[in-house]
Amino acid sequence: MGSKIATRVTVVNGTWLQQSAVAMPLAKQVIMSGGTKLVVTDKSSDTDISPKPTIFLPSVVEIDLHKAGTHLCVLENFFPDVIKVYWEEKYGERILESQEGDTTKTDDTYMKMSWLTVTGESMYKEHRCIIKHENNKGGVDQEILFPAINKARVNKTEACFKDKYDALRLQLTYTSAYTSAYCTYLLLLFKSVVYLAIITFCLLRRTAVCSNGKSS
Structure with a gap:
């Protein structure tokens, strides 16, 4: 060797x-x-081998069907494989019960998944995923904040209603503008008809006066 x-x-x-x-x-x-x-390891000290997190939030289907939501954190491209991941409420200090997958080797680095299932009143609270690894930048634990499930859902619902309201308001504005233009067109048409009737009346009257003058 x-x-x-x-x-x-x-x-x-x-x-x-x-x-x-x-x-x-x-x-x-x-x-x-x-x-x-x-x-x-022969990795250079300049190489960033700290855990790179990717987060996934609960789906609407899961929330509606199970009355619960799962926060998922995927950690990739870290070295060495020694890592600790745990979950807490945003303002809490108690470590929550969570699940995690095995640490898997990918090329020269490692990856790991950890997830937290939230139910009941906890769905109104924010949670954080805390990652301990010796190569974290600055030697500080990484903390990833996950929004409150029900609050995020309410915000999405409000955003949806706002979009519908904006669309309805735009439609009403367009309809109002169209109606205003149509009324203006009818008014101009009416004025044109009245103007034409006045001119026709004047011409006919002038013709009649001329005819009477010649007869006398």
């Missing part, structure tokens, strides 16, 4: 061992006595 120069060794329990110019096997993981696992 070949060897390489390790610049960093990560211990599973979070302790860092700094070594330089130490020959280590090419294997990335070394299991030592007592179950301690060392992770050897």
Whole structure:
């Protein structure tokens, strides 16, 4: 087996061992006595290997059918695989019961899913997903805020009503403008008819006067 120069060794329990110019096997993981696992990496310290979150909110179908909603957080492209994910209410400190999938290896990094099912009065509360990983930027835990399910739904409903109201108002404005234009057209047509009748009357009267003058 070949060897390489390790610049960093990560211990599973979070302790860092700094070594330089130490020959280590090419294997990335070394299991030592007592179950301690060392992770050897040649990744540059400039490489961003912190968890990259993607969130998914509950669907309307789930909320209507089950009277509950599931917040899902997918974490990708992080290294090493040691990670802790838990959920709390926005202003709470109690860790909530949640579910998570296995940590899966993808190429040279890892991914993990965690989700929280919210029911009852909790659907009116905001929740946060907290991610602990040694490569988080600034060494600070990531916190992802999820909106209150029922509040978000109310906002969507209000937005839908607003869109319908705007469409109705636009339709009424168009109808009003069309009616106004139609009335203006009828008024102009009426004026034209009256004007034509007056001119016709004047011409006929003038013709009659001329005829009477010639007769006398």
